Amino acid sequence: MTLASTLLWGVAHLAAERRRTGLALMVAHVLMLAGVLTVFTAFSVDLLSLAVQPRWLIVLTVALVVIALAWTGVIVWSFLLVRPPRSDTVGRLLTTTLTIALCALVLAPTAYGARLAYVSRDVVNSLFSTTSSTPVVAEDPWSGAERVNFLLVGADAAPGRPGVRTDSMTVASVDTETGATTLFGLPRNLEQVRFPAGPARDRFPGGFTGSVPDTPGLLNEVFQYAEDHPDMVPGVQKGKRGPALLKQTIGDILGLPVNYYAMVDMKGFAELVDAMGGVKVTIEDPIVYGRSREGLLPPGTRKLTGEQALWYGRSRTDSDDYVRMGRQKCLLNAVAKQADPMTVLNSFERLAAATKRAISTDLPQELLPAAVDLAQRVKDTRIRSLSFVPPLINTAYPDWSQIRRKVSEALSHRPSTRSATAGRPRSPERTPEAPVSLDATCR
Structure with missing residues (x-):
């Protein structure tokens, strides 16, 4: 009974x-x-x-x-x-x-x-901070924006190299109604980066040159340079100067307003992979493992530990930055697909602890429900990707007008039309036939 x-x-x-x-x-x-x-x-x-x-x-x-x-x-x-x-x-x-x-x-x-x-x-x-720069309205949390742009950063530090280098930079431009997403990848070695109007451009009117002769003045140095030089972003506190200037700079390069950023520390990323029990990827070519070439990740489909996954996404030995950028996208895609609800539940506390150590962002708490809803729409669409790497772009002498033109063309290619009730007019220069380059498919 x-x-x-x-x-x-x-x-x-x-x-x-x-x-x-x-x-x-x-x-x-x-x-x-x-x-x-x-x-x-x-x-x-x-x-x-x-x-x-x-x-x-x-x-x-x-x-x-x-x-x-x-x-x-x-x-x-x-x-x-x-x-x-x-x-x-x-x-x-x-x-x-x-x-x-x-x-x-x-x-x-x-x-x-x-x-x-x-x-x-x-x-x-x-x-997530509890304060938002603009009030969030439940009916339209994105304040009428046609697209919302997120800067996704992979940050790395190395022995003998002070500060943090943003070696992986991708802007995810998401249609707020349909969830259609285009990724714009920027190489870390982009030179002569122009800053938006303001103190940063006043200091480097001809383009960013870094701390001569100590650094070459690449895009991946902007974050730390802003942190070390408060006058580059006046009135912004330490810890936020780097993200603020990097968002403005990349937004100016692409011709897009970068609304929010999320940065993943690469060592913390390894902890995340270990917390979920490893990640399965298909390795096309042998990848040198370790700083002293003490190991090798052979070709084939295999489950990688956190450290191995870190080297899979980090290694440039016998390859280059652009091959590495492609592997990083494949790795993130594999992690996203394999982090199923059961895996997350089984390792929830370890994942939570690693997340707090590995990730930083300026997305406010008030927008989290809207971001979750938007993420569900993104999952149901095909994600397109365009990387500004050679031969499309000469990283030593970038054609900024060409980059903006390619971004405009990429965003004009829409897989589906918006509803008539959206009330958001399209830019007249956008045409459905505009091409967009796609990265190699990950397996």
């Missing part, structure tokens, strides 16, 4: 001839289960948005605890009504043990769920 009451509240009460209480418990249990099933089926997409909002994570935790305590209370109450008489010592021992086990069966998942909610809340509060 206690076991039956665990599965359907009120069974033991009916057996004990407490019909009103038993029926009331049954109705309450059925309504509760119906509500939970409705939430997890009809509103599954909305749950993803709620999962990145700290206040709703608190509500979820409280709701889980209340349900678990109520369920445990019903189990104990049911047992007290139908337990064997005192004379039946063996029966009492067995049924008491069963009741304790049933209570644990209910409380353990609740404790785990509450723990996940707490860790999620901690990650959200650690990574």
Whole structure:
């Protein structure tokens, strides 16, 4: 009877001839289960948005605890009504043990769920600021923008080289209505980078030259140079100067407003891969492994550890920057595909800890629900990619007008038209036939 009451509240009460209480418990249990099933089926997409909002994570935790305590209370109450008489010592021992086990069966998942909610809340509060430069309107969180542009940065540091170098820089331009996405990859060795109007351009009117003669003045040095020279971005605090100038610079190069950035530290990326149990990739050509060429990643499909994945995306031995850029895109694509819900749940706390150490961003908490919704649309579309590497672009003498023209052509190629109710006019120069180069397909 206690076991039956665990599965359907009120069974033991009916057996004990407490019909009103038993029926009331049954109705309450059925309504509760119906509500939970409705939430997890009809509103599954909305749950993803709620999962990145700290206040709703608190509500979820409280709701889980209340349900678990109520369920445990019903189990104990049911047992007290139908337990064997005192004379039946063996029966009492067995049924008491069963009741304790049933209570644990209910409380353990609740404790785990509450723990996940707490860790999620901690990650959200650690990574995302609570203040937004512009108010977020629920009906249109992107403030009427046709596209939102995210700068995705892979940062690396090396022995004997001070500071951080942004060796991987990609702008993801996402259609806010359809989710259609185009990636624009910029090589780290782009020279004579022009800065947007302001103090940075005043210091380098002919293009960025770095700290002569210590550095060559490449695009991947802009981030650290801004951090080391406050006058390049006046009024911006340390830790934010680099992202601010890099966003402005890359936005000016592409002719796009870069709205937000996310930076992944490469060592932290290795921790993320280890936390999810490795990542499976197909290696086309042998890749030298380690700084002293002590190893080799042979061709074939294999699961890489975090350190091996780091070298897969970092190595330039017997190749070049542009081959490496392609491997980095393949690696990120593989990680995204293989980070399925079961993998994430099994390694959630390790992934959360690695995420806090590896990732920084200026995306505000207020936009997280909209970003989750946008990500779901992106998953349903084909992601196009254009990299500004030779022979398309001469990295020593870049043709800035050509880069902007190629960006405009790429964004004019739309796989589907926007709805008539969107109310967003297209630029007259955009034509559906505009070409866009695509990177090699990853396997």
